[in-house]
Structure formats: C-alpha cells, structure tokens
Amino acid sequence: MLVAALLAAVVPLAPVVAAAEDARAFDPPPPRGIVLVMADDLGFAQVGYPIGPRDEPHPVLKTPHLNAMAANGLRLDGFRSAAFTCSPTRASVLTGRTNDRTGVQEHGYPLNPNEITLPQLLKDAGYATGHFGKWHLNGLRGPGVPILKDDPLGPGPFGFETWVSVTNFFDRDPLMSRGGTFEQFEGDSSDIIVSEALTFIRQQTAANKPFLAVVWYGSPHSPFVASDADASPFADLPKGSRDHHAEIAAIDRSVGTLRAGLRDAGVAQHTLLWFCSDNGGLKMEPSAVAPLRGNKGTIYEGGLRVPAIVEWPAAIDPGRVSEALTVTSDILPTVCAAAGVAPPTRPLDGTNLLPLLTGRSADWERPGPLGFRQKGSVAWVDDGLKLLSSRRGRQAGDQRTWELYDLAADPTESTDLAAKRPADVARMAEAFEQWNASVDASAAGADYGPNPRPARTADQQWAQDPRYAPFLDEWRTRPEYRGTIQRHAKPAPANR
CATH class of the missing domain: 3.40.720.10 (Alkaline Phosphatase, subunit A)
Structure with a gap:
C-alpha cells in the first residue's frame, strides 16, 4: 500500500x-x-x-x-x-x-x-x-x-x-x-x-x-x-x-x-x-x-x-x-x-x-484459439494443434488444402496429421471459418459505425506519390533512394 x-x-x-x-x-x-x-x-x-x-x-x-x-x-x-x-x-x-x-x-x-x-x-x-x-x-x-x-x-x-x-x-x-x-x-x-x-x-x-x-x-x-x-x-x-x-x-x-x-x-x-x-x-x-x-x-x-x-x-x-x-x-x-x-x-x-x-496465474493458458490470415495463407491454433493452409502453390479460387500439426510434440511442423485426424481438421476448420467470417465483416467496415471516415485501401511507392515529387531530384544522389527513384519515378529533366 x-x-x-x-x-x-x-x-x-x-x-x-x-x-x-x-x-x-x-x-x-x-x-x-x-x-x-x-x-x-x-x-x-x-x-x-x-x-x-x-x-x-x-x-x-x-x-x-x-x-x-x-x-x-x-x-x-x-x-x-x-x-x-x-x-x-x-x-x-x-x-x-x-x-x-x-x-x-x-x-x-x-x-x-x-x-x-x-x-x-x-x-x-x-x-x-x-x-x-x-x-x-x-x-x-x-x-x-x-x-x-x-x-x-x-x-x-x-x-x-x-x-x-x-x-x-x-x-x-x-x-x-x-x-x-x-x-x-x-x-x-x-x-x-x-x-x-x-x-x-x-x-x-x-x-x-x-x-x-x-x-x-x-x-x-x-x-x-x-x-x-x-x-x-x-x-x-x-x-x-x-x-x-x-x-x-x-x-x-x-x-x-x-x-x-x-x-x-x-x-x-x-x-x-x-x-x-x-x-x-x-x-x-x-x-x-x-x-x-x-x-x-x-x-x-x-x-x-x-x-x-x-x-x-x-x-x-x-x-x-x-x-x-x-x-x-x-x-x-x-x-x-x-x-x-x-x-x-x-x-x-x-x-x-x-x-x-x-505471475498471478502461474499455469496461464490462452482462453481460446488463435487465428491468422494474410493474403490467402491462414492458420488456426487451438490447444497445441495448428491447422494451416498455405497460399503457396495454390491458384486464386482454389479450395484450401489443410495441414495439421501437433506443435507440442512437433514444433518443427515436420509431420502432417491431416489425413490421420480428419475429425480434428473438420472441427478446427469450422471454428476457423466462423472467425474468418467475423474478420471479413470487420474488413468490410462493420466495426466503424454508420459514418466512417474515408479510407485508402491500396499501397503505393513513395516515388510515385505527388507529395514527394519536390524531393526526388535531391534524393537521386542518396544510395538508399536512388534505385527506387530510377524504377518508379519519372526521369529527371535532361538538363540536370
């Protein structure tokens, strides 16, 4: 006290x-x-x-x-x-x-x-x-x-x-x-x-x-x-x-x-x-x-x-x-x-x-599963099991191919258990899809109320951003910027 x-x-x-x-x-x-x-x-x-x-x-x-x-x-x-x-x-x-x-x-x-x-x-x-x-x-x-x-x-x-x-x-x-x-x-x-x-x-x-x-x-x-x-x-x-x-x-x-x-x-x-x-x-x-x-x-x-x-x-x-x-x-x-x-x-x-x-909870464990998703790759971790689907090697529109790993016994993800444990795959995939729908709703703006501020949804190279145009000539001499300007910006005037 x-x-x-x-x-x-x-x-x-x-x-x-x-x-x-x-x-x-x-x-x-x-x-x-x-x-x-x-x-x-x-x-x-x-x-x-x-x-x-x-x-x-x-x-x-x-x-x-x-x-x-x-x-x-x-x-x-x-x-x-x-x-x-x-x-x-x-x-x-x-x-x-x-x-x-x-x-x-x-x-x-x-x-x-x-x-x-x-x-x-x-x-x-x-x-x-x-x-x-x-x-x-x-x-x-x-x-x-x-x-x-x-x-x-x-x-x-x-x-x-x-x-x-x-x-x-x-x-x-x-x-x-x-x-x-x-x-x-x-x-x-x-x-x-x-x-x-x-x-x-x-x-x-x-x-x-x-x-x-x-x-x-x-x-x-x-x-x-x-x-x-x-x-x-x-x-x-x-x-x-x-x-x-x-x-x-x-x-x-x-x-x-x-x-x-x-x-x-x-x-x-x-x-x-x-x-x-x-x-x-x-x-x-x-x-x-x-x-x-x-x-x-x-x-x-x-x-x-x-x-x-x-x-x-x-x-x-x-x-x-x-x-x-x-x-x-x-x-x-x-x-x-x-x-x-x-x-x-x-x-x-x-x-x-x-x-x-x-340390108030010495045996603390996460209260629920944890989801990941990024550009087509997804994962769902629940009680030591990890269900995942990698975007690599998959074409747009293809259904997910699930892999299942027991992280407690196999932290290196070397043994895929999906074929041997289809019930776990089905259970975890269903839970993932419920979470995934929630993320989709958030991404669509469901959490922002009726009048959200306008949002930009795309990325851009700063060398193509008009706000940075006044600095490009000076920055062409900097080695960390030179390549980016050469690849993405308009060429410098011929008399410079």
Whole structure:
C-alpha cells in the first residue's frame, strides 16, 4: 500500500473509461512508463540465449543486453507475430486486432483511419506518446523516407504527439522526420532512435508525466549496412550474413542503452518494457529460425514465431520463461489492463496477458484459439494443434488444402496429421471459418459505425506519390533512394 501511495504521488493514474472489471483489478499500480520495442525481421533463433526448441546458445550471436533483459524479466518463448510480414503485425500491436480487420492486408498497406489505437487510448488517459523509427502504416512502399507533416496516415493522426519517424526500413545515417521537419542523422539507426526515445522519456519524467514510447527498429531488415566495429565479430561469415548479424549486435547494444537510460531516469522499476520482432526471420546462415520450418512470408512457425521479452521490475519476477501461446495482438489489451484503461469495444483478437506477466496465474493458458490470415495463407491454433493452409502453390479460387500439426510434440511442423485426424481438421476448420467470417465483416467496415471516415485501401511507392515529387531530384544522389527513384519515378529533366 505504501508503494502504491508513493507511486500515485508521482504518477498521474490513468482514468478508467467504462472499464471492465479485469481492467480495474490491476496490481501493482499502473506503469510509470510503457516502452514497446520491435525489431524488423529478427528471427526466432537470433538471440544469444537458448530459446524454445533450440536448447543451446546461438552459434555466433551473443546479445548480452537482451540476455540480461530476459534474466530480469519474462521470456515469452511461445510468442508469435500476428502476421508474417511487417506492416500487418504493426497494425496488430496498435489495435489488438488481426491485420485484415484493420485494412493492412500486406506489408505497405495503410492502416484504416477508423481504427482505435493504443496511443490514442493512452493519450486520452494522460500518457505522453512518442513514436521513434519505422512506421510503415501509411500505405507507402519502398525504403524509408521522412514522413510528411500533414500525412493523414502518419503517426500523429493515430495518437502519437511526438515522432521521429520514417515510412519504412532504414539503416545508417538516415534522413528522418521530426514531426514533419526533415532531419539528417549520423550513425547507426538503432542507436539513433533509442537516443531520441530516451530524450523523450527524460522530458516526460522531468514533467512528472507517464509515457508511451514506441521504438520500431529498421534492422536487421535488408539492405544490411553496418559499421566495421559491429561487423568484426562476424568476419568469417559471408558479407550479407556478416552485416545482418552486425545489425543485430547494434540492436542489442541499443537495448542496453535503453535499459540503462531508464535506470538513470529513475523509472526502470515502474516501466513496462516489451521487446519482440515483427515477423519470422530471413533465409540466412546461420539459420535465423532453426529448428523451425519456414521463414518470413510463410504461415509456418518460422514465419510467425519470434523472440519476446517483457521486463517490468515492479510486477514481473526475474528469470521466468513461458511457452504459452501469445501474440502481438495481445499487447494492446495487456497494456490497457496494466494502465487501467478500457480497451476498444469492438472485436479484438488479442487477450490480456497481465495475469501471466505478474505471475498471478502461474499455469496461464490462452482462453481460446488463435487465428491468422494474410493474403490467402491462414492458420488456426487451438490447444497445441495448428491447422494451416498455405497460399503457396495454390491458384486464386482454389479450395484450401489443410495441414495439421501437433506443435507440442512437433514444433518443427515436420509431420502432417491431416489425413490421420480428419475429425480434428473438420472441427478446427469450422471454428476457423466462423472467425474468418467475423474478420471479413470487420474488413468490410462493420466495426466503424454508420459514418466512417474515408479510407485508402491500396499501397503505393513513395516515388510515385505527388507529395514527394519536390524531393526526388535531391534524393537521386542518396544510395538508399536512388534505385527506387530510377524504377518508379519519372526521369529527371535532361538538363540536370
């Protein structure tokens, strides 16, 4: 009680808006800070510590700072991304909903402006909100460019008051947008966005205001660009693999900087820090996903299962590991429960993990099945069984061909049980189709009321967007933009 009283004196408690009982019954008090960190294309196996079915350390990666975070928090070794590419998963984080409900069918698709997002909810509850790094929810493809100040699908309209962001992936020496003002940075992109996030966190701490900081890396997404110092431990690997692993080393270093910065600001004890990746790993040596099957872009575990760690010293006992089925869609309802804020009253696919995080439910299990769907590939996970149908090799209009795997006994999805267990296939397929119909209804706008705001439903290359035309001549000299402009923009005038 004394701790709660002292925290209440320095942390303005978030008001509860039509909260359900489980949203009010939180213990400990609401977090002083919430920091959501997401890597871009980090595979399940690309952490230094043994994880899940990989029961030995990584052969080349050390990740000492992620290891330390895991030792001080809760490892979610059964964590999945809600989709197998980046933008759809990012939509699930901000909305608590599977990607197709939100309009984000594939990477580069825009988030529907009628969605209710986590930063909007927390901002209304008194939290300062900041986004730092990759956005990729405004419908623009291509390497990351600065987001325009008046972009109706940028971080601002979705609830972020402060943002230093780019449209997509980015590497060293990035050109970024500080609330719409373009700014050239120097150094590793992971270090840069963590530095910006810490500046924001220190400002909010000085103002005695709780905060949400979303830190979305552009690494280790291709193209792989790393410093010689970060690459030197991986000198024996081929160049692409060397620089890819060097980018992971930079991510790990920046996680250490972030954790140290939270301690220095005096808010680490009462900050909920959540690290994960946006989808499964790339085809890489050493393997980014071993021993799982598939990679980024597939509905198999290698495309969905990702590393995840949650650290919150005031609430989470150190050194815990859970194999429970969890997913990026769970982030919104969990954070809402922790902050005492009611989640949106529309279909959610995530569930509140607070009992799992705090240890109040030591044997926590997901209360129901979990569905996935993206561009024709689908899956339904229920009580350790996974029913899936891959889009690969199937023509449009073809009926689904189901595969069935027992993930508890066969996490590598090597033995298809569909022919041997037709009753399970029929039962799970029926349940999936009921959920699928609900997603279809959401995608058609059923959750938005009678007068929704107009929504854009297609993606576009930024080099073809008229709003970016004034910058193209200058950007033709930048190596990260040159190829995109050559492929997609009108040629430069002959006299230039």
